[in-house]
Amino acid sequence: AQTVTQSQPEMSVQEAETVTLSCTYDTSESDYYLFWYKQPPSRQMILVIRQEAYKQQNATENRFSVNFQKAAKSFSLKISDSQLGDAAMYFCAYRRGPNAGGTSYGKLTFGQGTILTVHP
């Protein structure tokens, strides 16, 4: 079974600074996808960024980028130029790919989450 570990229950950053959230995962599969979701206090879970395991290039979405280290099974999220609106709980998630055998029916395995506080 796959597991996802976020070792930082809470992190804080000053506005305009950079922060990195850690995520490691354990899997024996070679085909999978990784996601970072953000859940602000308003509750709606929003996709921040995603990464295909077969791609070596790290995904980037504006101020958000990942450091994907497949051999180390690490998938950290870097937020640059932090803004007050980035304050939220961040979840790392794993999803089996279609070539991993069988079907996962879209099942996401989430980490425990990291609460990010942004100080003005």
Added chain:
Amino acid sequence: DTEVTQTPKHLVMGMTNKKSLKCEQHMGHRAMYWYKQKAKKPPELMFVYSYEKLSINESVPSRFSPECPNSSLLNLHLHALQPEDSALYLCASSQDADEAYQPQHFGDGTRLSIL
């Protein structure tokens, strides 16, 4: 604006009541999901519907009964709930349950309190 709409936003019910949660999406997605989320915890998958058929039931107690009347609508019928069932219930949808790259789109959730 959220593309997955959940109603009601808040629900308080007694342990003997029967109520339903509703979820609607008009993105043409063919997979829909129910999650339960406790405070400061990750969502826990309850059910997955793929092409209007129940594909996954994560050993959820029978007091929770899902229903997918059509591809746009997902209901969760509640009966004889327990206090520990108080939580945020999230609905999500995705293009296809087997398209792993496609993200799940979440609704705002229903905050459920059991008295």
